Amino acid sequence: QQKVQQSPESLIVPEGGMASLNCTSSDRNVDYFWWYRQHSGKSPKMLMSIFSNGEKEEGRFTVHLNKASLHTSLHIRDSQPSDSALYLCAASMGMGYKLTFGTGTSLLVDP
Amino acid sequence: NAGVIQTPRHKVTGKGQEATLWCEPISGHSAVFWYRQTIVQGLEFLTYFRNQAPIDDSGMPKERFSAQMPNQSHSTLKIQSTQPQDSAVYLCASSPFQGGDERLFFGHGTKLSVL
Numbered sequence: 001q002q003k004v005q006q007s008p009e010s011l012i013v014p015e016g017g018m019a020s021l022n023c024t025s026s027d028r029n030v031d032y033f034w035w036y037r038q039h040s041g042k043s044p045k046m047l048m049s050i051f052s053n054g055e056k057e058e059g060r061f062t063v064h065l066n067k068a069s070l071h072t073s074l075h076i077r078d079s080q081p082s083d084s085a086l087y088l089c090a091a092s093m094g095m096g097y098k099l100t101f102g103t104g105t106s107l108l109v110d111p
Numbered sequence: 112n113a114g115v116i117q118t119p120r121h122k123v124t125g126k127g128q129e130a131t132l133w134c135e136p137i138s139g140h141s142a143v144f145w146y147r148q149t150i151v152q153g154l155e156f157l158t159y160f161r162n163q164a165p166i167d168d169s170g171m172p173k174e175r176f177s178a179q180m181p182n183q184s185h186s187t188l189k190i191q192s193t194q195p196q197d198s199a200v201y202l203c204a205s206s207p208f209q210g211g212d213e214r215l216f217f218g219h220g221t222k223l224s225v226l
Binding site for chain 1: 215
């Protein structure tokens with residue numbers, strides 16, 4: 001049983017559209033959440049992190065976190081074909097702890 | 112900065128043979144992680160070192176897997192008596208782990224194929 005669940009497994013959005021990805025942890029000890037992006041044939045790269053309740057925006061990317069429900073979401077506006085990748089959510093118990101990853105959401109942006 | 116370097120890029124072993132995977136972390140990073148990635152299981156944590164000391168090996172299959180970090184410039188993951196289910200991409204990552212920066216920087220991985 002994966003402790004970090006991501007949905008949907010795959011997602012297709014038109015170029016210029018909004019992509020919304022979800023992630024929930026079943027481990028109540030987690031405190032920090034991370035989003036990584038992995039392009040096909042490449043290694044994962046950190047996209048954003050969020051540790052406090054609320055919202056964080058960086059360019060076209062916005063992450064939300066609800067600590068009570070251990071749910072985070074990533075929203076990509078004005079999606080571009082270059083955003084097509086596997087998006088991995090990870091959770092940790094805090095600084096200095098291992099990251100536990102979900103199995104990812106595969107995003108395809110249709111030009 | 113060459114990033115995290117992993118060698119070899121590909122390794123093919125026969126069932127029952129030993130495989131050793133190498134990782135050179137980014138200079139100055141104090142934490143080194145090993146993960147493996149498969150389509151079915153995703154990215155699974157294996158073990159991690161901080162300042163060369165083993166911190167958490169809870170993901171390691173105990174009987175056949177071992178990891179070491181003899182100095183700050185490299186870490187090895189050894190798999191004895193490899194089995195087909197060990198086939199995966201093994202990813203090494205390093206992290207500064209200071210100043211609140213705990214981003215993982217991944218290497219390109221070693222693709223292990225056990226025949």
